[in-house]
Amino acid sequence: AQSVTQPDIHITVSEGASLELRCNYSYGATPYLFWYVQSPGQGLQLLLKYFSGDTLVQGIKGFEAEFKRSQSSFNLRKPSVHWSDAAEYFCAVGSPGYQKVTFGIGTKLQVIP
Amino acid sequence: KAGVTQTPRYLIKTRGQQVTLSCSPISGHRSVSWYQQTPGQGLQFLFEYFSETQRNKGNFPGRFSGRQFSNSRSEMNVSTLELGDSALYLCASSVGIGGGGTGELFFGEGSRLTVL
Numbered sequence: 001a002q003s004v005t006q007p008d009i010h011i012t013v014s015e016g017a018s019l020e021l022r023c024n025y026s027y028g029a030t031p032y033l034f035w036y037v038q039s040p041g042q043g044l045q046l047l048l049k050y051f052s053g054d055t056l057v058q059g060i061k062g063f064e065a066e067f068k069r070s071q072s073s074f075n076l077r078k079p080s081v082h083w084s085d086a087a088e089y090f091c092a093v094g095s096p097g098y099q100k101v102t103f104g105i106g107t108k109l110q111v112i113p
Numbered sequence: 114k115a116g117v118t119q120t121p122r123y124l125i126k127t128r129g130q131q132v133t134l135s136c137s138p139i140s141g142h143r144s145v146s147w148y149q150q151t152p153g154q155g156l157q158f159l160f161e162y163f164s165e166t167q168r169n170k171g172n173f174p175g176r177f178s179g180r181q182f183s184n185s186r187s188e189m190n191v192s193t194l195e196l197g198d199s200a201l202y203l204c205a206s207s208v209g210i211g212g213g214g215t216g217e218l219f220f221g222e223g224s225r226l227t228v229l
Contacts, residue, residue, distance in 0.1 A: 034216065
């Protein structure tokens, strides 16, 4: 069965600092991988996705993620965090074979001035 | 293009009551998935409907049920409410099952249920 692990429940960074959110997945073949963001009181919005090809994918709001098959990871990065990035971030894995998308538990990002 | 619409946005019920939540997917999307979100548990998959048929189901008791109509709109029902059912219920639509080839889900803003 597919699964996703986000080892950091809470992360606090200073505005302007770089950010990396960790995600590890378990799946037997090449998965589809996603990062979603949820602002308070809102639903989830897709930040970026990986299906195949270039392992470094660019998303919206200046985010990027790198797929590393050898480490079963898909970490999310941003070079300079803005206060508006404070939100909860979810990593997810899916595939047509399993016919469902599985989410990690989420990482809550706090941005301090 | 209108997004995913969930109603009601907020509701308060008491233990033992039942509740029905509604989800209208993006036009042209045939799959609707439901998730329960609680602090510390993340998003727990409830079920997915495609073409009016339940295609996948998560590990929830039978008190949680759903259905999908011919226009792809979906409802979920929770009977005999318990305090632990308090949560944000999110609906997501996609072109096909499990995100339909792209895997991408489009979420509504959720229905926040409080059980007293």
